[in-house]
Amino acid sequence: MALELRSVTKRVGGVLHIKETSLTLETGHFNVLLGATGSGKTSLIKLMAGLDPIASGALLMDGQDVTRLSTQKRNISLVHQFFINYPHMTVYDNIASPLKVAGMAKSELDDRVQDAAKIMQLTPMLHRRPHELSGGQQQRTALARAIAKESRAVFLDEPLANLDYKLREELRDQLPDLFAGRGAVVVYATSEPEEALLLGGKTALMQNGRVTQFGPTADIYRNPENVAAARVFSDPPINTATITKQGHEARLGTDVSWTLEGAAAGLADGNYTIAIRPHHVVPVAKAAGLVKLNGRVQVTELSGSESSAHFDLSQSGAASSWVSLSHGVHPYKVGELHDFYMDPRAAYVFAPDGSRVA
Template sequence: MALELRNVTKRVGAQLHIKETSLVLEPGHFNVLLGATGSGKTSLIKMMAGLDPIASGQVLMDGQDVTALSTQKRNISLVHQFFINYPHMTVYENIASPLKVAGMAKSEIEGRVEEAADILQLRPMLHRRPHELSGGQQQRTALARAIAKESRAVFLDEPLANLDYKLREELRDQLPELFAGRGAVVVYATSEPEEALLLGGKTALMQDGRVTQFGTTADIYRNPDNVAAARVFSDPPINTAPIVKQGTTARLGNDVSWSLTGAAADLADGPYTIAIRPYHVLPVATPLTTVQLSGQVQVTELSGSESSAHFDMGLDSDHGSWVSLSAGVHPYEVGEHHDFYMDPSAAYVFAPDGSRVA
């Protein structure tokens, strides 16, 4: 079973909210929609689920055009970031509710509910009501309902966003196993690049109502097609700056230059943009980090195992602030000038139109 979007668009008033989008989403792995808040992830999910009308295009499930079908007739499940359970029902009744609506036999309902409850470790809570559960248990109930229904497609719209850190890690690790081998197309929306990488599968990067790149998650992370994709798939934010290529030399600002190699050295002379992830910009020189940068430290963060520093190199307002992320503890002082060292071999090069050229 595949879920296909064929040239779908969405309008809000006169504004085109979702630009023309075509995707084929398949079972067997997670299909992640990754983008910042407002990028269009939830809108796209609602269109696939039949909750929002589409302005043009088609939605197909297993080759069947379901564009005009109601949500109920599409046999889908939707789990939101908010704990949506029926407050007057027990956990058992919440999990069983879509099965009862479908007119399923009582014995089959019992079997499915108990199986889903065992998978989500909810068996001791089956007779409780939602207000008697923790946030994690409530979200497990919503996930159990999706599993018990055995839907053709399952949409998870930032389902872990309102859980505490430990619970998020627990459920995130379990999610791929929960839906493995069930034959459903699983679509997972998130604003966190790390979450997309942990879930694996395939990822559609979204920005301003448009899919900027779609493919295997790890491949997109390593090989962004354009500067927009590189920006979406980086946390902390990827560092970007304008450079000028002259011969085999790249110049960044007035004081920084380095020799280009490989495909970058063969580019025509002229202006480009480089992008480099923060963990390739370190506070100490290494055999790879050979390009010295200098800037005023603006913000520092210490996670225990990593140190990050935001520093201003005095470039234009769109590119002046860069981030360094390194292992260990580094004694940064806000306001001080500090040297950092960049690995030029890890930098992506983009043409003025944003497309990647090296």
């Protein structure tokens, strides 16, 4: 089974919301749509599910053109971040609802509901109604309905966003196994880069209604093709700044410079954009070859065993605000100058048009 988008676009009131998009999404792994709120993830899911019309292009399921087919005829399931269940129905009837609509025989229907409830640990709750369930149990009910339906495609639109941290982690770990071997194309939308990495599979990075890169998730994280992809796949935000290359030297602002190595050393002289993830900018120099920066601390955060600091690079002669993320607790003070150390070997270099060059 494969879901193929061929030059698909979406317009709202004459405005292009989804730019021309071509993707082939397959079974056997999660297909993740990763992007910030407003990037187009939900719009693209609605197109694939048949909830919104396609302005141009075509959508194929297993080679069959389903562009004009209704949602019901596409045999898909959609799970939202909100707990969408029928409040007047029991958990059993909520799970069974699409099977009843399809006219399935009672014996087969019961087998599917019981199997899905067992997988989602809902068997003791089958006779309850949604208002008698916790948020996690309500979302499990929605997922059980998708499993029982045995759809050709399952769309999960930020399904864990409204759950507490523990439930979110628990369900996230279970989801790949829940849908493994079911023959469905699974599409999962999220705004969290860490979630995409944990789910694995393949990821389509989205920004402003456009897919900026698509491929195996770990490969995209390690090798963004353009600066837009690097920005989408980083939380906290990836640090960027303009550098000037002359000979084998790179200069950031007026006071920071270092010797370029590898592919970056062979670039033509001129201006480029450097991008480096926050965990490669640290407050203590523990390795050779790090480049010293000096910045005024703007915001600090302590999260578990990690410390982050947002700092203004103007003290180093560069008009940028960067983020440092490091293990341990560090004595940052807002408003004070602090030294930070960047590992240039971990930096990406992009041309003025945003394409990756080193």
